[in-house]
Amino acid sequence: MDKTLIIFKPDCIKKQLLGTVLSRFEAAGFSVAGCKMMQLESELLRKHYSHIADQPFFPQIESFMASEPVVVMILEGKGVIEKVRLLLGPTDSTKAPAGTIRGDYGETVMINVVHASDSLESAEAEIKRFFCESDFIK
């Protein structure tokens, strides 16, 4: 079964939108295959965001992502990687259409509710990065 890595970002947790957002994923037919709460640290964030770690705005992302514990989750289902990205909408919440998760609940390009893997390769790498042998995973 296809799997993807989801992070419910600090803004999502702060606004108590976890259930609302998860219900959209479940309504689309996807199920939870792993879940835990984490305080993200600099080293993990630098790995996770290595593709943008040299950008001038990276320190802001780092402090935003570490501002509050997040919920990390593995979602599974047929076509979950592509479908979840469609449910999220584009990165920039101000450009995301109404009806998408970022369009409905996001604030800015940075404060955008949820991370989701963007390809099979990233999903596999990210699941390994955020979950370990001792975590319960379906």
Ligand code: ADP
């Ligand atoms: P996505 O999360 O949609 O895959 P990226 O991988 O490009 O997008 O960026 C990772 C995260 O970094 C975004 O979700 C967002 O929180 C933040 N980000 C991206 N671009 C910017 C930017 N120009 N300014 C501030 N934050 C940004």
